[in-house]
Amino acid sequence: MVENGARGYHMHVLRIGIDTHEEAVIYMRADCGVCRAEGFSASARLKVSAHGHALIATLNVVDSALLPEGFVGLSSHAWDKLGLAERDEVVVAWAPVVSSMSDVRRKIYGHRLDEAAIHGIIRDVADGMYSDIQLASFLTASAGDRMDRQEVVALTRAMVDVGERLHWNGNRAIYDKHCIGGLPGNRTTPIVVSICSAAGLVIPKTSSRAITSPAGTADTMAVITRVDLDLPDIRHVVDQVGGCLVWGGAVKLSPVDDVLIRVERALDIDSEGQLIASVLSKKIAAGSSHILIDIPIGPTAKVRDEHAAKDLAELMEYVGRAMGVNVRCVFTDGSQPVGSGIGPALEARDVLAVLRNAPEAPQDLRDKSLELSAQLLDMAHGHGLDAAWEEAKRLLDNGQALAQFERICRLQGGFNEPPASHFQKEVLCKVHGTVSSIDNRKLSRLAKLAGAPQLLEAGVDLKVRCGQRVVPGDCLMVVHSGSSGELEYALGYYQSNPGIIGVDET
Amino acid sequence: MVENGARGYHMHVLRIGIDTHEEAVIYMRADCGVCRAEGFSASARLKVSAHGHALIATLNVVDSALLPEGFVGLSSHAWDKLGLAERDEVVVAWAPVVSSMSDVRRKIYGHRLDEAAIHGIIRDVADGMYSDIQLASFLTASAGDRMDRQEVVALTRAMVDVGERLHWNGNRAIYDKHCIGGLPGNRTTPIVVSICSAAGLVIPKTSSRAITSPAGTADTMAVITRVDLDLPDIRHVVDQVGGCLVWGGAVKLSPVDDVLIRVERALDIDSEGQLIASVLSKKIAAGSSHILIDIPIGPTAKVRDEHAAKDLAELMEYVGRAMGVNVRCVFTDGSQPVGSGIGPALEARDVLAVLRNAPEAPQDLRDKSLELSAQLLDMAHGHGLDAAWEEAKRLLDNGQALAQFERICRLQGGFNEPPASHFQKEVLCKVHGTVSSIDNRKLSRLAKLAGAPQLLEAGVDLKVRCGQRVVPGDCLMVVHSGSSGELEYALGYYQSNPGIIGVDET
Structure with a gap:
């Protein structure tokens, strides 16, 4: 231990083997010289640096039995994030003041935030400066209709800026689709990607995990194949077949989105501004130029009536224009689930049944997938929805969509039939x-x-x-x-x- | 371990010796049968019961080295709260759905909450059902001006209802004072309580710890004497000398307030509705009938101008009337700190200097303490502020207030001079x-x-x-x-x- 209050204390780290999910926790002995000299106490926020990386961790104070003298422990997520090995040296110091929290407080009190303020918040979130309590406060303060359209544009741009951004070879149009959710089942994405990429569109689909639903497309696809591909692997798949079906979080596209989603899930909230920023930042970071948004409307869907749907579509298209991409919204029936299965494996089973033209395939899932594919093909070719629908149906009926889906899965890492429950x-x-x-x-x-x-x-x-x-x-x-x-x-x-x-x- | 998925699993507990501050954490082995059978994973919310008590804890999953097979660990706060001893049996089950969170979500989306909804939230908070994330969301959603006056009354009543409530012998008036804060130093309370109780008023003062300030009255008094008295001890002190200066949290008056304050402190927010409910619930639970509220006004005080002060006073008095107590608000100079010391020990030093009529005593602290004492004596006797001020000054100058302060401290557990810093x-x-x-x-x-x-x-x-x-x-x-x-x-x-x-x- 080198005493250096201002720049931090050098200490050695042990893998304490505690999985705290994604919150970074540092464990220090109550009797350790650093705790006593600095007055560190439980729940203090500390900066932990190693190998040129740093994160902010919450302090848990442990009695001597758990850690040998001179050592600190780190929760598994923090351990992995810093790329540590047993007995590596880390530098521990007071966390700097999270100055962007003053803007969160301004938002709590009803002020609007400018682009710089929102960028500062998202930068600090990306850098792991926010505790779960602070994240929950930011999300709550900007939930409901508490962000105006300029703030939503700024949030979207900030979320794109702090992550990686894909640029695809050539000057081709890049297609994408997204359902704003609220409808159980409704796993059209794998079918739409298969049909549209079979038709020659480039549709490199990155999906989220579930926020408040029982499954997201990434959860469903993870049943069948690998979804945590890195950028070079995604490029390889898309170069080969024009499409992919991967999890967005693994490629650091809009990495803040996954942090926010984890806390939104714990709160079971999913607000309009966050929703639009979440969706469009992922798409724009993925290099999309043409984005189809499916908005199901129903009394118990996320969007309950056509009025709310029009407001959402209008804001979505506004933010799209501000960000320089072509956004088309379609309203669909959200009065009941689409397909039979609800949950990752059960939805994967339905997707495969539709692609295989199996007799037990849910008709509604097939119909809706064709409708959405037709919208995308119409955005691409402009020959009208009827012609586009005919093309989509042909590619599904003649097995080209299934073959395309299997190619995508094999390129991503394999093909597994969905497991049964116990x-x-x-x-x-x-x-x-x-x-x-x-x-x-x-x-x-x-x-x-x-x-x-x-x-x-x-x-x-x-x-x-x-x-x-x-x-x-x-x-x-x-x-x-x-x-x-x-x-x-x-x-x-x-x-x-x-x-x-x-x-x-x- | 008795397998019983519905009613919970019986397991034995070890003191794992991890201080997580006040968040309850349960540690379970990744390979334990219960985790695997129930699908418990890190950050799951679990109900832990023992000795007829229960709380909700967040799961941290540990590798086998930290815990022997068949045992679970609990964070120090949870351990103490359940009154556990080594190897006691606890019952672990999925936490019930926190149904009041749906009302928090309604609040997030801008709906007003009725009395039953607010009571349900506060009941669940008191029962330890809320995670820190959920508490942060509730506080943020009801911060600023997002609660109307009926909601503030309901919140105040709910916070009183879930805690203990003091009833004092006889039908005597019970006095109290509170400063809404924002002004460093300003430690008038110990002086006012000493003067007013010397004048014969019953003023059983329970104070909070600091929320966003460098010291609360409880922090300052803790420098000089014991402040964590239980109810019988408080009664004993007040019966003897008519006043006390204790921490409210130790007596479970409005226990939710302390839970909320901990998260408010982490967020550095302190909103009007929460402020009023926090203050008045503590006073009403303490059995107060006459409450003086000191509202300092200044450009960098909590209340910045007279307009805001009048709004706050009006709402404070409204909630007081709805709760059946007499509330008087006074506006004071908040343009700069009161006294010299800022921080528990430094403020304690100033308080003692004023009570001892020491030449170095800060004049502004003395003047303000006399003014507030006069307001309380006027509420009691109704002979006008001038007469009340003369009486207060006499009791301070002739040493009766100091003698009263020393009596209170000795009855509470001792008298220590404030320590110096290193x-x-x-x-x-x-x-x-x-x-x-x-x-x-x-x-x-x-x-x-x-x-x-x-x-x-x-x-x-x-x-x-x-x-x-x-x-x-x-x-x-x-x-x-x-x-x-x-x-x-x-x-x-x-x-x-x-x-x-x-x-x-x-």
């Missing part, structure tokens, strides 16, 4: 009647309580559609889980929320 | 001129960077007042600290913020 329970109908409504939000919550998306095979397999006639004993859904505990937990939620599937009795 | 540095004036302004906020920040309030003797000793003539070499302030690192850190902040003490050069 615990299942059928939920049966008790009355005669007609299914009148399906609550997307509560169904999502049910699938999450069953273990999705962390457990790939967990979720819900929906067996009915709105308008369908049912009789006692009909299976409404099958809940899939990885443990009896989670299964009971999910079924308990179903029992106390009987309106998840509404049936008009006859 | 590291000090004078900040000298470099120019000829007149002190024109003192930035309360930056001065507070400086005192905090020096280590206050965690380190009792740290802080700033201010040597000048606005209007004072200064020449090069005059001492503007002395910075006190507990380590060379913190001292350098604080002085670095001073160097880069030269306007902390403004001097008009002549």
Whole structure:
């Protein structure tokens, strides 16, 4: 230990083997000279540097039994982020004042933030300066309609600027699609990418993990193939086949987005400004020039009516123009889930069924995938939606889309059939009647309580559609889980929320 | 380990010796049967029960070296809260859904919350159901002017309801005072309580720790005597001498307030609605019937102009009436600190100097303490402010207030003179001129960077007042600290913020 209060103390690090998820924690002995000299106490924020990198960690103070004298411990995530090896030297110092937090406080008190302020916040978030408490405050302060359109543009630009940005060979148009979510199932992306890249479009798709849903496209694709490709590997796949289906987080495109999503998930919030910045920053960083946004509308979808959808589309297109990209929004039916499966593996199964033209393939998932593919092909060729739809249908029916999907998966690292769950329970109908409504939000919550998306095979397999006639004993859904505990937990939620599937009795 | 997914798993606990401050953390082995069966992963929220108590803890997953098979660890705060002993049995289960978070989300999106919703949130916070992330979101969502007056009343009532409530013998009026803060130094409370209780008023004062300031009254009193008295001990002190000067948190009056303050401190926010609920819930729970609120006004005080002060006073008095107590607000000069010391021990020194009528006693602290005492004596007797002021002055000048203060301290547990700091540095004036302004906020920040309030003797000793003539070499302030690192850190902040003490050069 070299005493140097201003520039930090040199100490040696041990892998303490504590996984705190993504929050960086440093463990120091209560009796260590540095803690005592500097007055460090539990929950202090400290700067830890090694190998030319630095991060801010929260201090946990441990008694002597856990750490030998002269050593500090680091949580697994921080350990990996600094690229440490056992007994490496780290430098520990007070964390600098996070000056951008004064702008977060200004936002809390209702002031608007200019481009420089927003850039400062996002820069500090990217540098790991924010604690989870501070991230939660920033997200809450800018949730709802608390950001104006200039702030959303600034947030989008800042999120692009702090990450890597892809530039593709040649001056070709780069296509992308995104669903703003809220609809369980609805896994059109792998099908659309397969059809459009089979049609010759360049569509290098990077997807997010789930925010508040039971599965994101990246979660679903991770069931079938590798999704954590780095930039050179992504380029290789796209150069070969014109498309890919990877997780955006692994390539540091808009890296702040993943940090924010982790806290948004814990809070179960997902606000309009953050949503637009999250979506467009990822797309723009990925080098997209033409972006199709699918906005499902329904009473329990994320967007509840056409008025809200128009506002969102208008803001989305505004930010797109400000950022120099072509954004087209389409409104789709969000009154009930799309497809049968809800959860990574169950959705992967549906995707494969559609691509394989299997008789059990959900018709609604097929129809919607064709519709979205047609929109993208129309953006590309401009020959009208009817011609575009015919082309999409041809590529799906003749197996070219399936072949394309398999090529993409093999290039990304392999092809696995989706696994089955170990615990299942059928939920049966008790009355005669007609299914009148399906609550997307509560169904999502049910699938999450069953273990999705962390457990790939967990979720819900929906067996009915709105308008369908049912009789006692009909299976409404099958809940899939990885443990009896989670299964009971999910079924308990179903029992106390009987309106998840509404049936008009006859 | 008894397998029981629904009702929880019985496991044995070891004191792992990790101090995470107040966030409850449970440590489980990655390879433990429960983690694997239930799919628990890092950052999961789990319910931990023992001895008829329960709390919600965040899961950290550890490798096998830290914990023997079959055991779980708990952070020190959680360990103490559950009253555990080595190898006690605890029951671990998924945390129930925190249903009140849906109301927090409604608040995030700008909806107003009714009494039941606010009560549900505060009940869950009191029960330890909220993670730090969720607390930060609730505080941010209800900060600024985002709560209307009915919500503030509901919040105040909920905060009273979830804690203990004092009832004093007889039907006597119970007096209290509170400064809404923002002014460094300004430690009038111990002096006012001494004067007023010497005059026969019952003034059982419970104080908070600092929120965003370098010291609260509880921090300052902790320098001199014990402040963490329980209810029977407080009753004993007040029955003997009519007054006390204790920390409110130890008696579970409005226990949620301390939880919220911890997160507010990390965010450095302190909003109007939370402020009023925090102050009045503590006073009402303490059984107060007559409450004097000191609102300092100044460009760098918490309240910046008379308009804001009137709004705050009006809302404070409104909430008081709704809760059935008599609230009087007085506006005082908030243009510069009161007293010389800023930080727990330095403020304690000033308090003692005033009570002892010492020649070096800060005149402004004496004057303000007399003014506030007069307001309280006038609320009690109604003979006008002039008569009340004369009485207060007599009790201070003739030593009865000092004798009363010493009685209170001895009954609370002893009397210690304030300690001196180990590291000090004078900040000298470099120019000829007149002190024109003192930035309360930056001065507070400086005192905090020096280590206050965690380190009792740290802080700033201010040597000048606005209007004072200064020449090069005059001492503007002395910075006190507990380590060379913190001292350098604080002085670095001073160097880069030269306007902390403004001097008009002549």
